[in-house]
Amino acid sequence: MAKRIADKELTDRNWDQEEEGEEAGTFSMASDDVLKNRPIKKAKRRNLGSEADGGGTFKGFKGFSLTPSTTSAGPTSASFSGFGNGGSFKGFGGLTFNGSASSSVSADITTKQTNGASLSPAQSAGSSSSTSYKEYSRQLTALNCSVRDWITKHVNDNPLCDLNPIFRDYERHLTSIEKKYGAGASDVSSGEKPAVPANTAPPPAASFIPAGVSFNFGQKVDSTVLSSFGPKSTAPSFSFSSGNASTQSPLFGAASSQSFAAPKSENTPQTDENGDEETEDPPKPEIKEVKEEDAFYSKKCKMFYKKDTEFKEKGVGTLHLKQSGEDKTQMIIRADTNLGNILLNIILQSSLPCSRVGKNNVMLVCVPNPTIDDKNPNTPIPLLIRVKTEEDANELLKILEEKKG
């Protein structure tokens, strides 16, 4: 128990004394000696396109809602948006409340921020064999983007809305797309299939709804309490809030063709926030696996560049190798941020020096593009690419050697 007794004895003698004012002051810094030995970490910023309006996120904040999986017995769980407990609270702008705890939604859908996960399949595969696949991709992209936007809008307006009609429409539309364009879908290799959670897919592409494609979703929004999604799918707990669309895919996948089974399995290292309900583990960051189109090799990595005597981190991202022209290979390292900015983009030259370093690193020397050192834009510098395991590093080196010509 965190009870604290009085810090000062109070009596009929001293209660009336003038109190010494106390000031908050400001904190004192540690000495340089101490600081030298401290690993200091920078914090991750999520708000890249930060709104000037400080109340931005706050306005959208509707209190805490528990994800469906955290409810053990369906609607009696304590999930809610904002308050679930009677109406004795004052609302703040943008808050909505459940009428009463007992009818609170066990499957409250919280909208993902637009800079969070979005259902954004990659751009339609360019190098795929069949043009019908191109069109298929286009259509699917459009469908998913529409769904995403529709859900975003309506759940923002009313988190209690019943999304069933939308999903039914989605199924309907998806089936029709499959019929019209889906013949080639099964031909596509896993590398080219649109990935379902594509957090770092280039946003412009993701939000682009191909012209001429439009979908209608249920006009009437059923604002009755949603039933738990649990029974509908045996997949690991359904959670919009974790932003993992891949857990949604079993649901969506129910009606769609098997072609989608493959991408799902790639996304198995799921962050299962819901599983953390019982433990004190912090939420694990989501895996953002980018499906770069045409990449025949992709690997998560961390990139460093050498400055003076030490290597400085450039960023964390995914390394892709793509065919570029006849027999050239392009290496792109794209950052794992929402912008997905390019950390490195070079064509592998046969003269490119590369070697294995340490347990899980590959070092190469080249002129960095984009430029790292503006003063010496054309000077080659050593770059270090760190991958997860020793095997991965070996593999990467092998491929680089192979492909550089």
Place this chain on the structure above:
Amino acid sequence: MSADCDSGARLCQFKNKGKDTNELRRRRAEVSVELRKAKKDEQILKRRNVESPVDEHVEEQDSNGQTTQWSVEKILEGMHSESLPYQLQATQAARKLISRGKNPPIDSIIEAGLIPRFVYFLSLSECAPIQFEAAWALTNIASGTSEQTKAVVEGGAITAFINLVSSPHPHISEQAIWALGNIAGCDGPNFRDLVIKHKGLQPLLILVTTNDLSVYPTAYLRNLTWTLSNLCRNKDPAPPLEAVVQLLPGLLHLLHSTDKEVLADTCWAVSYLTDGSNERIELVVRAGLVPHLVRLLACGENTIVTPALRSLGNIVTGTDEQTQSVLNAGALALFPQLLRHPRHNIQKEAAWTVSNITAGKHSQIQEVIDAGLIPILVEILRHGEYKTQKEAVWAITNFTSGGTVEQVGYLVNCHVLPSLVRLLSTKESKIILIILDAICKILQMAAKTGESDKLYLMFEEVGGLEKLEALQYHDNEAVYKSSLDIINRFFSLENEDDMSLGPEATTDGYDFQAPQNQGTFKF
């Protein structure tokens, strides 16, 4: 001795000629009040009867109409004389000497061995004046230093005074009560316990409980209350439990008084009694005092509100049930005003009290919410007085530790984050740590819901990340660790598969995590 008695009686009559006891008492009371204020820095637990110089001259008239200033020798002689009237005279002279404002020769009187003599006179119930004079003299000796009080006690005064409490003469009873108050309040619990051991409580409490308080003159009641409060005072040890059990009904009675001083002193007594183990708190709660304390919380008199609030604050440091008794009495309804009280100390005590309630059960946290206190706490965090802010921080942290997800969500909606983050700049490490604790708990809670991203953004928007990064440079190691921990858990730049720390710069280049040979590269 009858002749002496008669003459003594005559003297008694003479003594009191023109002045009735009430007037005497009143004058004493007025003067003693002034004294009390003037002697604030000294051992004010004891109070002295002092006559003003004017009185001294007036009353000095003996049977010859001459004013005399007695020397200690003369007093000694007189008090040991065979003649009661002379004894009375001498005793009165002694009293006056002792009562004079400037440097009363108390030690001389003690050294003259007069204390046992005074004590003896206390028992002479056939001569009320001498009892009165002796009582007054001893009271004033006992209001001096601890040594002086000790001398009085060692002279056997306690029992004698206890007997005098039930004297048929109100002014003597009052004097005895006053003396016992001085003795019991003497620094430390020893004399208090001695009074209790000598069965001093009973006669005092009988006065309180058997009569309607209105029969007592105000001064008398105030004296009585003050003495009882001294019997509740002090810790190490606290008053014996049996004594507390006896005292409580008396205090309950006194809480019905309408006199402000009586109420204040009674509340002080309760505040001392509640400043202890849960067992002691339980006694107070069982005695039914809580509703009255809450009632008094609203009375608007700082002299009463301060100890009443302290008492209630002490009670909520107890068990959940004890805390609940305070809530059930409707205390929280008074807190909006108390948290904004013009006196900073009351604000602080109120916030402290709330912090101990938010350390309780969910339902109790809910009551704090329902009373609309959270926005006020946030207000305090924003621009309250620093000491009060600290208590408010505790209240918030306890809330985040014990609250449900729902409740913590409410807390966030009350805009607590920006103020918490701003207070991270304080210099007190302890406060920084508990703020970080609260922040961590909030973020943890968010992680259980779907709202973590929103919360992270919110935290970022209020400058939380900059603060966390800065705190890693803090002097205090624990602060560094705590802020680093939050960054690692919620704002980590690394992926979960731990492509963690880049090479750390050391003096000879860089270290990779795996201690293997670094491949060298040559152009």
